[in-house]
Amino acid sequence: MERELRRKLRLLPKAELHVHLEGSLDPALLLELARRHDCAFGVATLADARRLYSFHDFPGFLQAIIGACRHLVTPDDYALAVRELTRRLAAQGIVYAEVFVSIGVLHWRKVEVAPYWEAIESARRQAQEQRGVRLAWIADCVRQFGSEAAQRVLDECIRLMSNYSLVGIGIGGDEVKGSAEWFIEVFRRARAAGLGLTAHAGETCGAASVWTAARDLAVHRIGHGLRAVEDHNLLQYLAEHDICLDVCQISNRKTGVWNGITPHSVVDFDKWRIKYSLASDDPGIFGSSLLKELYAFPLDWPARHRALRQGFLASFLPDSEKAAYLAAFDAAWRQLQLPNP
Numbered sequence: 001m002e003r004e005l006r007r008k009l010r011l012l013p014k015a016e017l018h019v020h021l022e023g024s025l026d027p028a029l030l031l032e033l034a035r036r037h038d039c040a041f042g043v044a045t046l047a048d049a050r051r052l053y054s055f056h057d058f059p060g061f062l063q064a065i066i067g068a069c070r071h072l073v074t075p076d077d078y079a080l081a082v083r084e085l086t087r088r089l090a091a092q093g094i095v096y097a098e099v100f101v102s103i104g105v106l107h108w109r110k111v112e113v114a115p116y117w118e119a120i121e122s123a124r125r126q127a128q129e130q131r132g133v134r135l136a137w138i139a140d141c142v143r144q145f146g147s148e149a150a151q152r153v154l155d156e157c158i159r160l161m162s163n164y165s166l167v168g169i170g171i172g173g174d175e176v177k178g179s180a181e182w183f184i185e186v187f188r189r190a191r192a193a194g195l196g197l198t199a200h201a202g203e204t205c206g207a208a209s210v211w212t213a214a215r216d217l218a219v220h221r222i223g224h225g226l227r228a229v230e231d232h233n234l235l236q237y238l239a240e241h242d243i244c245l246d247v248c249q250i251s252n253r254k255t256g257v258w259n260g261i262t263p264h265s266v267v268d269f270d271k272w273r274i275k276y277s278l279a280s281d282d283p284g285i286f287g288s289s290l291l292k293e294l295y296a297f298p299l300d301w302p303a304r305h306r307a308l309r310q311g312f313l314a315s316f317l318p319d320s321e322k323a324a325y326l327a328a329f330d331a332a333w334r335q336l337q338l339p340n341p
């Protein structure tokens with residue numbers, strides 16, 4: 001894409017709805033964290049960090065994200081990750097982001113979680129003041145930890161949501177080892193509490209997994225949903241029920257769930273008029289970004305325009321705030337004279 005169009009896309013105010021705090025650590029930041037902790041987790045050089053992040057399949061990716069998580073030890077480590085992520089988002093013109101934080105991992109470590117929340121909230125407030133990027137948290141439950149662990153995450157969300165910028169709950173981790181069915185009761189309670197609902201699905205498992213997330217968990221958004229294309233009834237269901245997918249093509253290529261040769265599922269999502277936004281997923285691990293998602297793939301301008309607006313529309317913000325962001329987005333699109341959608 002020509003330089004001038006890239007510049008304009010950077011200036012456009014944008015939202016990103018699928019980015020993991022733990023996956024935002026790039027090799028340099030991972031090394032900085034490793035040095036804080038005497039290189040106790042197998043990373044002592046930049047080459048080690050890069051090696052951890054060089055994988056070719058989904059199990060390899062899971063090892064990489066587990067390795068990244070290990071380096072987030074103290075509340076201050078999490079605060080540093082928030083500051084660095086915000087700096088990168090601001091550099092891309094992202095004004096609003098919903099960021100997954102894997103609370104399930106902190107519970108699993110049996111640490112007191114309150115100081116971690118305080119640290120990320122304080123870093124979030126500071127980042128918003130200094131860089132004008134607003135972050136909101138989605139508490140991520142790890143599928144393979146099971147439903148009891150997810151209930152604990154939800155209990156904590158319900159306790160904290162009135163004081164913290166916590167807008168949703170999700171399930172991530174290993175889709176093969178943790179069926180979405182386990183979480184029906186968690187999601188029913190989360191919905192009643194007013195939390196936004198999202199699930200990673202259809203990434204390593206087939207259409208049945210997406211059906212469960214869409215119909216039984218009644219999520220508002222689905223992370224990836226690639227394999228929904230195996231079932232046309234499901235594609236129709238997603239379109240009719242206004243379920244928005246988070247499309248992360250660089251992530252899909254790097255984890256090997258998409259071969260990069262056959263057309264990406266997003267082609268079918270367009271054909272079936274399924275709503276989607278674009279996102280980087282784990283930008284530090286994949287070297288991805290929302291801007292790269294926009295540049296690197298042959299989406300036409302109407303599709304880019306729809307996906308970027310969807311970033312605000314499918315967010316867990318109140319309607320009045322979505323409208324304000326969209327008005328600013330539409331005005332900037334016109335002012336920058338981007339191609340007609």
Ligand SMILES: [Zn+2]
Nearest residue numbers: 172200223281
């Ligand atoms: Zn993800």
